[in-house]
Every structure is written in structure tokens, then in C-alpha cells.
Amino acid sequence: MSDTCVALLPAAGSGSRMAAQQPKQYLPLAGRPLIWHTLQALHAVPELSRIAVVLAPDDREWDHYDWSGFHRLTVLRVGGETRAATVRNGLRALWPDYLPGEPDAAVPPRPSERIAVRLAVQCDATPGPLRPTAGAPWVLVHDAARPCLDPALVSAMIATLRHDAVGGILALPVADTLKAAAHGTRIAHTHPRDGLWQAQTPQMFRLDVLAGALEATLGPEITDEASALERLGLSPALVHGSPWNLKVTYPQDLQLAELILAARAR
Ligand SMILES: Nc1ccn([C@@H]2O[C@H](COP(=O)(O)OP(=O)(O)OP(=O)(O)O)[C@@H](O)[C@H]2O)c(=O)n1
């Protein structure tokens, strides 16, 4: 595959629902900090040329560990208030010569040691969907809090989406009956689950489209990258994920993750 693929890990959250003493990405999991397993999985994906982790500017934990075994790692301390802001800041830091906005024909693109990419169409300047630039890098955004990712699943995802016009996400069809609540914990009605999927990560998009979408909208409803693209009228692909690829959110999830990693090691 000729197009570059880069992973971006938002890891600037506080883990409030975990209610632990330290951010959940550093909680011990199978003898290592949780995020070590996420990085290990991504480093086992040969298609990824770089793995960038985005930490909170005031992160005090990262430097307590030895990360020297991860040779494709870039550490960025530019995390934001929300997950979407963290990803947006990470893209800006990784591609500093990336210029959102209408390309100005009078100003030639600045040279860059990395990849100089310009946004072809800015949504608020030119109504209509963003169009990805062929050859722009693919960015795979993956939650630091999903440590049980299977590297083979990522390779399969890249193979599935590499020719897609929009990109897409790992996701699973909803398996349970869905209830809408009213008055706290009373059921209002049953919501049809047909066609409903649970979003996972990685979420894989071309740099120009992803950055353009996140520059255009960072509201609280943007809880994943796909939702930023959806706001612009794009329809990302759904690629079958895995139940093992759980997001560690609550304390019980940490136990589940431990069991999954132990089973895989056997
Ligand atoms: N401002 C933020 C918020 C979240 N994240 C990251 O986004 C991923 C998924 O978010 P979530 O599970 O919600 O993590 P937290 O925000 O840490 O957890 P909580 O919502 O319980 O506080 C995590 O890897 C988390 O570190 C981030 O980089 N920057």
C-alpha cells in the first residue's frame, strides 16, 4: 500500500467514570500501564508508519515509564478539554504545515519535513461535503482506553478502507433490546435496534477531511471522529469490529480487559 497510515491516540482524558487515583490510561493492567498494551497492539500493525500519542499538557505519569521499545512513537503534550479537541490538537501538532482553509494560489505550499497537506475545501467557505485528497495520509484515531485491540483487525480494516472515498470506523451491530427511559429509571418505550451499531475505534480518515471536519465543529455532540464527518454530510463506512475491543470505562472493564489479554497470551 502506498498511502501513509498514521495512528493517533487520544490519551488526555481523566477517567472520571473509573474514579481511580490516576488517569485510567496508566492503571495497572496485566503488569503494565493500560496504555502500554494499546501501544503494543498498534506497534504490531506493519502498515502504521508512526504512532502518535496525545497526552494532557500537565500529564505527570508518562515519564515514570520506559517507552524506549516503541520505535515508531511520537509523544505530543497538546491534549484538549474534550476528546475531539485532543485529536484536533494532535493533528495540528503532527502536521504543522497543514493549512486549513481555502488554498491560496498566490501562496505556494510551505515545505515541510513531514507531509504538507492543504485542505482542498473548507466546509464553511464552500458548502457541501469535504472531498478527500488522494495521497493524503490516512489517520487511524484509536482510544488509548481500548487496550485489547487485535493488530490483525487493524490490518484488515486498512485493507478494507484504503480505496474508500470517505473512510470508516470499526463498529458492532447492537445485540441487546434497547429501552428509552423516562422519569429516571422507568421505561418509556423500546427503541428498534435494526440498523444500530456501537462505534469503536480505530476510526480511519484522510488527514485533510478529518482535520477539516474537526476544525469546523468541536461541539459536545462530537464524541467520535465519524460524527464530525457526519455533520458535514459524509457517510463513513461501518467495518465489523470485535467485542474484545472494549473501551475501559468503568472498574469492571479493567477486569474484563485483564481476562481478554490473559486468554490471548495463552
Ligand atoms: N479531553 C480528553 C478526553 C478523553 N480523551 C481520550 O479519549 C479516549 C476515550 O475517552 P473516554 O473513555 O471517555 O476517557 P475519559 O475522558 O478519560 O473518561 P471519562 O469520560 O470517564 O472521564 C481515552 O483514551 C481518553 O484518554 C482525551 O484524549 N482527551
Ligand SMILES: C[C@](O)(CO)[C@H](O)COP(=O)(O)O
Ligand atoms: C470514540 C468512542 O470510543 C466510540 O465508542 C467513544 O465515543 C469515546 O468515548 P466517550 O465516552 O464518548 O468519550
